[in-house]
Amino acid sequence: MNWFVAKVVYQIICGPGTHAPQFDEQLRLVSAANIGDAWEKAGELGEQGQYAFKNQKQELVKWQFVNVPEVYPLSELKDGMELYSRIEEPGNPDTYLAWLQMKSSQLEASTVLAFAHS
Template identity: 65%
Template sequence: MQWFVAKVVYQVICGAGDHMAQFDEQLRLISANNKQEAWLKANEIGKQEQYAFKNQKQELVEWRFINVPELQALAELSDGIELYSRVEEPHDANSYVALQQMKAAQLQTQKYFEVNL
């Protein structure tokens, strides 16, 4: 068996869909004998994990499976291995950096980062 990282993409649709397009890109770890089997498994996960619910406004919110557009084989599983990389080209570099710093600070203050000495 070999390990793969698959990108599974969903479109998030709220109500009639009269809003800015929103997509959820998920990276999934897949164990398979080859790339074709890994893609098939990731595709099946995408189909099985589509779901819908009613929000507080009683509008239908759907996670609609789009496809598996990317699949990478991993040479090995080891501490610190790069699973995925994507180059961002934001319109405002300072805002992008500030957002990343804010997200990191929020992670550091969450309960699971607390160390009991």
Template identity: 70%
Template sequence: MYWFVAKIVYQIICGKGEHVPQFDEQLRLISAVSRQEAWRKAQEIGQQEQYAFRNQKQELVEWRFINVPELHALDELKDGMELYSRVEEPDNAGNYIALLQMKAAQLQSQKLFELNV
């Protein structure tokens, strides 16, 4: 068996979709005997995990599976290895950094680092 990282992409559509387009890009760890099997398994996950619900305004919110646009084989699993990298080009670097700092502070305040998982 081999390990792969698959990017599974969903489009998030609220109501009639008259909003800024939103996409959820998920990285999933896949165990498979071949690249083809890994891609097929990622496709199955994408199909099975799309869903819809009603929000507080009773608008339909859908997570529609788009596809698996990336699949990366992992030679080995080791501590600290890079699984994925993406270069962001935000409109405002200061706002982007502030958002990252806020998210990191939230993780630390939740004491996630003290959990024995």
């Protein structure tokens, strides 16, 4: 068996879907004999991962599987290896950088909190 990184994409639809389009891109580690099998397995994971719930306004929110647009073979697994790369071209670089800093701060805070409770 070989290891692959597959991108599984969901569209997030809330209520009638009149909101700004949202997509959840997930990178999944998949073990398969070849890239074709990895793509099929990732598609099955995508189908199984669909779900829906009611939000506070009682609107249906659903993660609807779209497809698997990318599969990359991993020749080996080692500490610090790059699994995926994407060039981002944000409309507003300052907003993008602020968002990255906020996400990093939240992760740092939750890590420190989890360490303090262990």
